[in-house]
Amino acid sequence: VDIPGATLGEETLAQTTGRARRGRVVRAAVAGATGYVGRELITLLARHPAARLTHLMSSGRDGKGSKSLEHSHPALRGKSHVPIQPLALEELGPATTDVVFFATPHETSHHAVPELLNRGLRVIDLSGAFRLKDAGAYSRWYGFEHHAGAALNEAVYGLTELNAEEIRAARLVSNPGCYATSVILALAPLLRAKWVNETVGIICDSKSGASGAGRGLSEKLHYVEVNENCRAYGLFTHRHVPEMLQALGLEEERFTFTPHLLPVNRGILSTIYVRLNEPREAAEVEGMFRDFYAAAPLVRVYEHGALPEIQAVAGTNYTDLGFALDAASERLIVVSALDNLGKGAAGQAIQNMNLMFGYAEETGLV
């Protein structure tokens, strides 16, 4: 016996190593390195077999002068010698870097991304700045006028399982919102199969851990206020609604999304209520989901009777999908779970990077 690899990791590692040998290392910079999504990007890139961190930048809190990584992220002590420096676009170019991740506020991405594209870099933007195809929609949902139309036009919406071909060729990938990923992956199979009675409306009731709200200070995120609490917010107005409508082809007035803040650090659980437009058996529903995601290594479809929960996905890059059906009344409830920092943000961003640079999508993620 002299073949390396655990039962689990064996094939992935062998394939990945081979591929990495054949391919080339992806040189990656992270803007927004001091936030939670930034931390997750650094963690995933540091352990990725075919990536190398080149720059860590931050425009915010720790942006004044260079800081050590462990100053912002104690758990990453000793994981990289790349310091966190102030955001400096002029230091980023093809000589040193292949791709820049933006885990910044959307204002920062909106401003910086076009310049980096012009410099010949590829960009994966984790903010909302390039998610909506309709530039005019930004004033309503994001409160600013969009002035980067060319970049917006070429941006590919990075919901990996739905748009893999376009993502492979993209210069700019707009990484989906965490809630949006959770809801779109649950509904896309049903809607594409035209199984849903849209007239009665679709309800998405989502619950998210607090890291989804970022590291910026706010009384709403003060420990004592979140702990032993749960609250709904952004009713009818959350920014992830328009990207869900866009990706799913739904009418706003028949699609309701309500986010809630959970007292956990990581994870989103979405409970999604639809009425089917004709009777279905549970086996049919399970089969439909399994077929749709048969080739998707980061989506796990549960057998009928089992439901995902946050602990099943926290710290992973999976989206888990389960369902319950009341066949008599054609009511279907889909439950979707993911880690808002994993498949909901950094994990999906790395998944997209993998496609953009010729690696298997799950490389470094399982």
Added chain:
Amino acid sequence: VDIPGATLGEETLAQTTGRARRGRVVRAAVAGATGYVGRELITLLARHPAARLTHLMSSGRDGKGSKSLEHSHPALRGKSHVPIQPLALEELGPATTDVVFFATPHETSHHAVPELLNRGLRVIDLSGAFRLKDAGAYSRWYGFEHHAGAALNEAVYGLTELNAEEIRAARLVSNPGCYATSVILALAPLLRAKWVNETVGIICDSKSGASGAGRGLSEKLHYVEVNENCRAYGLFTHRHVPEMLQALGLEEERFTFTPHLLPVNRGILSTIYVRLNEPREAAEVEGMFRDFYAAAPLVRVYEHGALPEIQAVAGTNYTDLGFALDAASERLIVVSALDNLGKGAAGQAIQNMNLMFGYAEETGLV
């Protein structure tokens, strides 16, 4: 200045004290004293100005021999000298006791309540044993055959705000489920006003703290399994559904209730989705709720734009109600919050006791 009482407590205390002087002390026994609802009943009775604890009994964990109160409930150390003894119906009678609270499994109540009624005692049952008017429904929802038809017939459903008159006269009050209280108080005003489009269905997505699942051991309630987690359970099958249907007059196939387990100790947040059957302004909706609960001291209706959260009600006996309206699409979301041990269980039980014995319903509860 020589009138006692804080701004807040003044009237209540004065009234209560006066009433207590005029009236008589309620002598109360608690069966199921070692659980969380039992603890809350003891706490509320101990501070109630017109109640006196006579017996604490437990059929379960601590039921072998008498135990001190602090053995089961460290926070109640020194609060009462009544020991917790094994359940012994024969010790309960009119000579010592006016009312018996059952915070036991429904099997225990089903068996014991008729005997206590026969002994001339009044009973407030916090289990599900007497909530469903249709005795035949117990086999489906609770898994047992109901054999206490006479008691079931006279049982009054103790949703205080809806049934006050019957409760005053009742010998047996069946205290509502925690989820049921949360949902019924939110929907009753809308349904009685006939504002709801029932055809498209009503969705109730509820989130509960772990004390709602009781103190019985289960891997699902082991600390590590609940902490940093959230999960849905009981989809289409939760036992509180039939009492909601019964109280609200709804068809099962158009009413969906999904409970979730939150990593908090106390509190329920219900997010309830309805479509109105004609256009309404937010002010109309708020006004309708305020009118409905104008005389209800334990329901707090929020102004449009504010929403209740769990911290607003944890440790209290209130139900808080708020809403958001998308007037254009006639979508209404009602958010309801209560403490599952307070208004969701022990608080409402004491509220019912107050009515049964001639006190203001909020006595000892605010």
Added chain:
Amino acid sequence: VDIPGATLGEETLAQTTGRARRGRVVRAAVAGATGYVGRELITLLARHPAARLTHLMSSGRDGKGSKSLEHSHPALRGKSHVPIQPLALEELGPATTDVVFFATPHETSHHAVPELLNRGLRVIDLSGAFRLKDAGAYSRWYGFEHHAGAALNEAVYGLTELNAEEIRAARLVSNPGCYATSVILALAPLLRAKWVNETVGIICDSKSGASGAGRGLSEKLHYVEVNENCRAYGLFTHRHVPEMLQALGLEEERFTFTPHLLPVNRGILSTIYVRLNEPREAAEVEGMFRDFYAAAPLVRVYEHGALPEIQAVAGTNYTDLGFALDAASERLIVVSALDNLGKGAAGQAIQNMNLMFGYAEETGLV
């Protein structure tokens, strides 16, 4: 049977009501009404049978213009119509107010308290501004020069169980720190009995819930940073150390206090390590504690073999004390628990108010 009162509350209520009838209402103002200690003071005053809220003031976050109480404290919705206004000393005087509670930063108290004393008001200051008898110590421990020497001279350290007589007569009570209360109550009996080998040193390892750090925003108190974490801080430098040394008569170099931040909202658990200076039996130790606190209604001494924990005291105004003894080696561990907002702050402040105005110390607190 026509005597009101629960088994528990009976005597207290009757006594209190009688006393309140004979005595007079205490008219109380709260400065610092928007913080957590402020909230607890309002809660306790609102339910106190002999107190009336006159003013709620805040110099901070919500200090611009008047705000409703529920805006700052959702759980207090409907509890009082007194609005929260900006801090305005000129509105406070004997015509309207008997006592002012300061739950403000120490800078605010240091400045404002002398003026209020001059206006003829009594003050209970919950900040550290008047805790240290040595004015010169403030520069080291608090980082400012003390300029209110006259007030400092007359201030009485409000550790109720130790200083009741002086507190009754005081115009200015300096309420102890939460950690200090926890430690002093555990050690005072041992030290006064001269049972401790001080040479080997006393170690106090304390763990506090996050509300003890206040409501001010800080990354260290951001939900995600506190949740699933525990950290030590302020080693050898915490501000509560000098008041412990002062109250206990200890040398700094033989007394070590280390606070830790726990992921809970409320409560302090102190584990305190001493070596006895001669052999003792467990029964002796228990007896000594029981004798010391025989007349203290808010200290609960545990029987040997039982230890307090945070849940036993959270939401209460008690300090619970237990211990373990290794008789052979004369090692004694005392475990002390209290609620940092209860006996550790607002509860003790009300306890002191009770003494200052002639009520039983536990009035409104049990």
Added chain:
Amino acid sequence: VDIPGATLGEETLAQTTGRARRGRVVRAAVAGATGYVGRELITLLARHPAARLTHLMSSGRDGKGSKSLEHSHPALRGKSHVPIQPLALEELGPATTDVVFFATPHETSHHAVPELLNRGLRVIDLSGAFRLKDAGAYSRWYGFEHHAGAALNEAVYGLTELNAEEIRAARLVSNPGCYATSVILALAPLLRAKWVNETVGIICDSKSGASGAGRGLSEKLHYVEVNENCRAYGLFTHRHVPEMLQALGLEEERFTFTPHLLPVNRGILSTIYVRLNEPREAAEVEGMFRDFYAAAPLVRVYEHGALPEIQAVAGTNYTDLGFALDAASERLIVVSALDNLGKGAAGQAIQNMNLMFGYAEETGLV
């Protein structure tokens, strides 16, 4: 640029892959697969580049018949096709397996380990059954008579940083307790340097997450009981004390260890109080720790002024060490943090496996 590997993982991956190519795969079985330590072992083995899972066994809860992995551990869905079967020693032998990990109760290990050694297998036991060299000590600390003296004699205490040479050659490694690892790694450098005044005593105040207490049901571990709580337990009697005394060469009466239960899932923070026997500068202390652990890839020594916290190590296999010094009084506080499931259990077990089978100790762990 065509060399694979992230900045962080590059060397480790390249070295490991090369080594794995040259060496041989370690075929590993896990007994006690359904518990938390079992889960962590499976997780680490599944991603280890040179290990392969051969058997998963459980004598407990899920031990009746084979179960899928995700049935016990939802997060491991899809990670391995090895089912969890009842404990069956007869299925384990050199033909299929190189090493067996025991993450079982100590009674199970005590019984099973000698048999497996006889069958020619190597064993890493994570229970306490083989930690104490003195067989007679088991009756006092563990409550049973030790009957496996031969195995006990050859067992090597697997505190990797202290015993690497013996571990490499061992057939039976007794993996240290989680608390013991936390305390021993903090104190060993100081004690070996003879810097400590042992006469005044050493105090170790440790705080652990609830997974350290295992997955077995107990009211003490019920969610509602642990959440919003903290308690001390096992004062003077915890089972990890004798292995600390043994490893550190300390007298019981001068060494006090108190564990506490924290409301977190993972992690131990130990605050350790010593008095130095002569004056030292902070730089000296830091240097001493750095020198001691210069070659230890899984111990991270902090610069003076920084302290580890649980979030810095949760989910990792590191032990982090920091300290604070009051030079004038020669008081030193060492703060140690690790993940009780990582370096405190499964991580250290894999670290030991690495040494036993010729791999770098950190392989698969960083």
